[in-house]
Amino acid sequence: MKNRILLGLAAIAMVAVLASCGKKPQVEIDATNAAIAAAQTAEANVYLPGEFAALQDSMNAINAKIAEVDGKLFKNYKEVVADLASVKTLAETVVTNVAVKKDEVKKEAEGLLSNIKAVVEENAKLLPKLPRGKEGAAVIEQIKGDLTAVDATVAEAQSLFDKGTYMDALNKIKAATDKAASLNAEIKEVLTKAKIRF
């Protein structure tokens, strides 16, 4: 009887030792890497670069922790699994935050684009009202050049907006807005001087 008990204990001890050699949480690792890749696809590196960098830092730290556990005799990935879960959650939050931020930038770009288009449209409507004949030819020629440059910038901004690169579009629109407004003022000044109603 005593022998059987001893044999049983020995077997339990062996099983316990073997059981403690945990398996690498490959599924969790892949899922976390996929979540980080999804954040990158969502352009987290463009819209929330700080948060995206923190995600990558955390994953690098986990990889180091995995290597550390891998080298141990008795492998315990419990902490690693918990860290992976937390980074995965963080990555998912970043994806949500990016969508919010992107939408904010999109709306700002959309608003500014619509404003500048209204000014461009008004300029185009006012242009034919400028004094005709040789009196206005020089002025029209100069203003037309400026309008062409603004139109080209607005078209570029629209194309960037359509491609979804809202940040770049926003920059272009902001840069062209002042020029469009100053042109508008200039046209109105010429019309006022020439006593033409607009």
Add this chain to the structure above:
Amino acid sequence: MHRVWKHILIITPLFAFVALMGFLIFYPVAKPPAVEMADARSAISDAFKKNAGIYSEKLFSEAKNCYDSAMSCWTSENQKHRYSRNFNKVSDLALLATKKALEASIDAENNTANLNITIREEIARLRETDENLNLRFSKYPMSTEMRNNISKGEILLAEAELEWEKGEYIQAQKKLKDVEKLLVPTYEFADANLRSYFRSYPIWKKWADSTIAESRTNQDYSIIIDKFSRKVYVYYNGELQLTYAAELGKNWVGDKKVRGDKATPEGMYEITKKYEGDSTSYYKALQINYPNDEDTAFFEAAMEKGSLPRSAKIGGMIQIHGNGGKGADWTAGCIAVTDREMDTLFKISRIGTPVTIVGSLRDLRYALKR
């Protein structure tokens, strides 16, 4: 006896197992450089925050490569038997990664600070060029392409400034290079043209002084037109009486050469005809004796030299007339003032009143300071 052997058979493996466990647990094994790796990660992360990936690309990439190599070395050491592992290389690589990342951080900080200053100066320089273009040359005759270049350059400059404000120096620098190509050659062309134009200043001054002296001698009116300042000056008895704004021909820089060149002539003339009512489309007009003998001789010499096309004809019908006040140079070479000013000029002028048209009454320094 049998019982003893049984005990031995059970106890021996158990003892061996415990001994093995003890050996496995207590035998000293090489420790991986987890702290060094953490330091390297932290240094790389700091370098990234300082934009070393952009402003110290080489060093930052080397730091990352060292860290990645350290990680893969660590993984491969883990594959070895635990008692034959050696993490020295991992440690060395981690330390090197830290060193490179720290260097990248400092380098990025320096480069960023330098770029910030360089770009700020570049923006200021190009802004000044643009301001000078607008101040000195807004009414200067330029080709449509040049005017378009100025417009494009101004929008690009605004974009570059926005990027500089956001700390995106590389993009800002790229845009500034394009701005430079658009604005600087245009400015240089206009500037060289202006300097060449002002070479005639001594002659203009002589003409103006002579016209004022004539007004004093004759105790009569004289008119001087300053093309650069776009001003009509009326002198009486050698004293300045009136100053009006003038509008000129589109290509007002330089002397009139041929008919239809939209240039306003330069020279000493006098009023030959006065028009009012139905005889003029420009409210009232004072015609001058352009071309005078000197202009005709100049034109004929140019035709002989072949510097003008064979079909070229000398211009005429240069007038001071009304319908002005449009804020642009729109005439075919005449001088336009407002109708109210024209009333005064018409009243004080007679056939023979001197009209001198000069490029500028002030020298180049004034034009450049303007």
